Amino acid sequence: MIVCICRAVSDRAIRAARDAGAASVEAVGAATGAGTCCGCCRGSIARILAEPCRAPCVAVQDREDTSAETVPLRAAADRLKTP
Numbered sequence: 001m002i003v004c005i006c007r008a009v010s011d012r013a014i015r016a017a018r019d020a021g022a023a024s025v026e027a028v029g030a031a032t033g034a035g036t037c038c039g040c041c042r043g044s045i046a047r048i049l050a051e052p053c054r055a056p057c058v059a060v061q062d063r064e065d066t067s068a069e070t071v072p073l074r075a076a077a078d079r080l081k082t083p
């Protein structure tokens with residue numbers, strides 16, 4: 001279903017951005033363009049962000065830090081890429 005008519009962004013694309021680490025309406029906008037024109041869809045984007053994340057999560061241990069955190073799989077893969 002299209003959520004952002006101005007930018008033709010679907011709920012699936014917004015959920016994919018969220019699952020990849022976009023945690024705010026602004027971050028979803030940066031990733032997909034949704035909500036960056038008239039703004040009418042920003043409430044719908046916020047509601048999607050408030051849904052429970054269903055992406056598979058993994059525990060990631062930061063190379064420089066000894067603390068572990070659980071992050072969505074795609075975000076974890078991005079973090080593990082060598083610079």
Ligand code: FES
Binds near residue numbers: 003034035036040042
């Ligand atoms: S409907 Fe999303 S910015 Fe206009």
